[in-house]
Amino acid sequence: xxxxxxxxxxxxxxxxxxxxxxxxxxxxxxxxxxxxxxxxxxxxxxxxxxxxxxxxxxxxxxxxxxxxxxxxxxxxxxxxxxxxxxxxxxxxxxxxxxxxxxxxxxxxxxxxxxxxxxxxxxxxxxxxxxxxxxxxxxxxxxxxxxxxxxxxxxxxxxxxxxxxxxxxxxxxxxxxxxxxxxxxxxxxxxxxxxxxxxxxxxxxxxxxxxxxxxxxxxxxxxxxxxxxxxxxxxxxxxxxxxxxxxxxxxxxxxxxxxxxxxxxxxxxxxxxxxxxxxxxxxxxxxxxxxxxxxxxxxxxxxxxxxxxxxxxxxxxxxxxxxxxxxxxxxxxxxx
Numbered sequence: 001x002x003x004x005x006x007x008x009x010x011x012x013x014x015x016x017x018x019x020x021x022x023x024x025x026x027x028x029x030x031x032x033x034x035x036x037x038x039x040x041x042x043x044x045x046x047x048x049x050x051x052x053x054x055x056x057x058x059x060x061x062x063x064x065x066x067x068x069x070x071x072x073x074x075x076x077x078x079x080x081x082x083x084x085x086x087x088x089x090x091x092x093x094x095x096x097x098x099x100x101x102x103x104x105x106x107x108x109x110x111x112x113x114x115x116x117x118x119x120x121x122x123x124x125x126x127x128x129x130x131x132x133x134x135x136x137x138x139x140x141x142x143x144x145x146x147x148x149x150x151x152x153x154x155x156x157x158x159x160x161x162x163x164x165x166x167x168x169x170x171x172x173x174x175x176x177x178x179x180x181x182x183x184x185x186x187x188x189x190x191x192x193x194x195x196x197x198x199x200x201x202x203x204x205x206x207x208x209x210x211x212x213x214x215x216x217x218x219x220x221x222x223x224x225x226x227x228x229x230x231x232x233x234x235x236x237x238x239x240x241x242x243x244x245x246x247x248x249x250x251x252x253x254x255x256x257x258x259x260x261x262x263x264x265x266x267x268x269x270x271x272x273x274x275x276x277x278x279x280x281x282x283x284x285x286x287x288x289x290x291x292x293x294x295x296x297x298x299x300x301x302x303x304x305x306x307x308x309x310x311x312x313x314x315x316x317x318x319x320x321x322x323x324x325x326x327x328x329x330x331x332x333x334x335x
Contacts, residue, residue, distance in 0.1 A: 078103035
């Protein structure tokens with residue numbers, strides 16, 4: 001019975017007579033891990049911790065944890081499996097957990113090293129809790145300051161709560177708003193007529209009808225705007241005009257015609273500039289009274305003489321018409 005019990009313990013629970021595999025991992029902190037702590041694989045206990053020691057040469061992970069696991073679990077372990085120190089609950093004991101969910105490669109050998117990964121420990125939880133507690137404490141202090149401010153007359157809300165005069169003002173404003181709302185609902189004033197009077201609605205409705213009629217006329221091609229939208233001949237004429245303008249601009253850019261020569265031919269432009277200069281000189285001379293035209297324009301006496309001569313010629317012609325015998329005398333002499 002004793003021999004049978006020993007074999008059963010060795011085969012089922014990894015007793016002292018079962019074959020063992022030694023593995024090592026290095027951590028930056030033991031996190032309360034003790035000798036004999038369980039070693040689990042995906043939550044299943046497969047061994048325990050043999051030894052924990054500090055090796056200073058292994059900084060920044062000086063804590064060496066030596067584990068002993070059963071060889072029957074070797075098929076579930078890989079050289080890329082990772083280890084981490086976990087806690088059984090918030091206040092539970094620490095243990096080593098091996099993760100092979102994404103691991104590949106061959107099984108590890110005896111005394112092989114498995115890479116350790118960081119995991120939150122109880123100190124991290126306490127540290128995070130302390131930060132949260134500090135933030136909650138600051139929030140409580142701010143709420144106390146806000147409560148003191150509200151209990152005093154400082155600020156708008158504090159004045160609203162504690163100042164009777166401010167409350168009276170707000171109450172009067174509310175009464176005025178109620179009066180305005182009543183006046184609007186009764187159709188009084190411009191705003192009331194705008195809200196309650198049907199005349200404005202009828203005018204807006206009539207305007208909308210006119211716009212609909214205009215839209216329908218445009219859609220049917222009536223009127224100038226409708227023809228602009230619907231008549232294809234107008235589009236063709238406009239397109240033809242655009243083509244003609246493009247052709248004209250092309251000929252001008254090519255230097256054809258008077259405008260083309262004016263735009264592209266420098267000799268023609270120079271001649272035109274010389275002509276304009278001469279015309280400017282002539283007009284300048286006329287303005288200064290030079291020449292016959294200049295004298296005629298600027299000299300008053302020349303104008304008066306010309307006007308007198310024209311009057312005398314007019315009188316002569318008028319006299320000849322009235323008494324032609326006086327001016328037309330024919331003398332015949334016979335030698």
